[in-house]
Amino acid sequence: MQESLAVAQRSMGDPDKTFPLFPPIVDGCPETSTDEVQYPLEITYDYEQVSHQMFAQESLPGLERWSPLLPPLLDGLSMGEGGTPLVPTPRLANWAGLDGEVFIKDESQNPTWSHKDRLNLCTVSAAIHAGAPGVVVASSGNHGASAAAYAARAGIPCIMLASAESPKAIISFALGYGAAVLSAPSTERWAAVRLIRERFGYQPVSNQTTFHTGHPFGTEGYKTIAWELYRQLGNRIPGTVFVPTGYGEMLMGVAKGFVEMRLLGIVDSIPKIVSCEPSARGPLADAIRRGRPVSTVDANPTDAYAIATAIGGFRGRAALEWTDGYPVLVSDEEMQEARVATGKSGIWQELSSASSVAGLRRAVLDGEPVAGPVVCISTSSGFKDRDLGTHEVPFVTADWTGIQSALAETYGVSI
């Protein structure tokens, strides 16, 4: 594994303010944050030492191959995250009304079957390097289970604060890695995390501030998506990348990956990054509309629980500014339609994940700029949804008439 070239934590509120690389600052920038807005930190690198050869390698699993531009990784922690397929989906282009190439970057093909593994490889490495005795995470989904997996592999305990609304499958999932899973009222989960952190020194790998700032190291892991895309497209960059967006960590990570490639002279231009939020909420779209750094919105109901946040953060705002991108909002119904359409291309997604494909169609309908090649990021599988296992199907015997009528009536298949 090559050495990390990370040098410092830097405030996103004021790039002149930097802090030592360790310990990770998990409460947002201590100097620029105010009660009205908390600014995250990001990692800076010694870019002059980066070998351009790194961008010529194949897009194989295992993020350690990108070590120079990631925070210091724990040796042996990687378990083949990244290197996920880029799947051509011409039928989806047609469905979205786009004349051009559309690909799905299938992040469900990661060690715990979501993009979150790219983040948690970095956060759990940071916890070990910082000497934390364990990690603690408030999560209803992929984020917590992924943290549990990497903590288990690193040999430290993980405490996960789930909520009563967490899908029951997710509880089994996190327990499968030996995590200590507790259920807490939504309103008290973050206070519980804080207690565990303060009394026991566990490192939080989920957010700790009113507006989302998150762990400074985690977002860096998502940069690898940009670098893989460049290689998988045959040393081309996409024109537009649609990203399922909750707190905007992946949004910023992908954007930063492209920004770094431009900085290093690997590419001349970078794609527009498009945030795809549930229209029931959408704090990033709201912040853009109001011209504010961050925003909060009403916590209206949506089934897209993995990206259902009413609280924004500055990372998402930065990503759209850096890439001249834009926000789109999609309804639950649009996500459901996108989920069905994507299933017909062989990819079965979680509803939240389908926001990117829904966002593509919405952007085309709205006349937004959608340069190709288009990449929609798929974050996770349909196994993570609350409707899992609720579907009933017709019962038949080996009787031709019964089979025929069941197929015709339930599925419209005439046979």
Place this chain on the structure above:
Amino acid sequence: MQESLAVAQRSMGDPDKTFPLFPPIVDGCPETSTDEVQYPLEITYDYEQVSHQMFAQESLPGLERWSPLLPPLLDGLSMGEGGTPLVPTPRLANWAGLDGEVFIKDESQNPTWSHKDRLNLCTVSAAIHAGAPGVVVASSGNHGASAAAYAARAGIPCIMLASAESPKAIISFALGYGAAVLSAPSTERWAAVRLIRERFGYQPVSNQTTFHTGHPFGTEGYKTIAWELYRQLGNRIPGTVFVPTGYGEMLMGVAKGFVEMRLLGIVDSIPKIVSCEPSARGPLADAIRRGRPVSTVDANPTDAYAIATAIGGFRGRAALEWTDGYPVLVSDEEMQEARVATGKSGIWQELSSASSVAGLRRAVLDGEPVAGPVVCISTSSGFKDRDLGTHEVPFVTADWTGIQSALAETYGVSI
């Protein structure tokens, strides 16, 4: 995509008997099969035309990169199957009592999250090349959902015959790809498949004979696991490969991949392949013990439903003979222990999938030959098990005493 060098279907009952490549023979060898044993068919190739360069490529997703030694694939059908990570698991070596390298080949990182995608890329391609209007499959699990995904992508319907015992999550899974899922009594599923096949010309992608013979094209897809392992180990072959075993299709595919590499002079020797069956059943172990080509056993209960077959097939027998391998039997309890141990290395498996890690420990305990490096194939994720979503966890508030006691009492974590 390079051309396939496949030339014929060949009987595994008598290698001198060959048949044209199309149509796929889905009822076992028509010449050598008897009422006592049905022999499968396999595919032969024009090996003299194979470029050795194929074995020097990186282990990237997308099986089309191995086209010369696979049956003809449908252009555009691939969605990044294969190229799955090989994860070092030193802690599992210790757990199994082995002094040497142990790796997990994580097949859950495939388009539908199991090894079955390697098979169904080949079977659905065959269905299209043979002009079938659709595919039909009897399956309670990964196999059927994977067939549904590839059929959807190919633009043909898939009818899946599930059973009342199928996990409910699997029904949602197959429906996610637009499959027409029917539930039928276990005893009538195969007759229903036959009706759909005979009356409508759908191609069956699951077995059609009393003893398992399966689709001749599907098993070929598993050969790619062997070729990837060689590259991922730095042009080394494993010493021993442990394989979760139901009907033995993957077992034979992996074995054949290594046999072909030896035939072509890429390697001098090949690993022992070890079949890992539930001790409640284990028709392959039974056949070996009795010195018979195939065997049936009592359908005793086991939770390892994905490999719970009472009916053997000749493919598994052939794999063990070709590689001088051996069978092991593991109890549900051993699989459960292996599942927990593997989770602590960051990999959460379906119970059936944990049979390979359980098999490793069993083989070490029994004093069987276990040369390194050892590879245990993990087939699928814990999301596929019947106990999914049945786990309860303690409810806490942001109260230190309550959190402390919940952690101590439920998880033994003292904080």
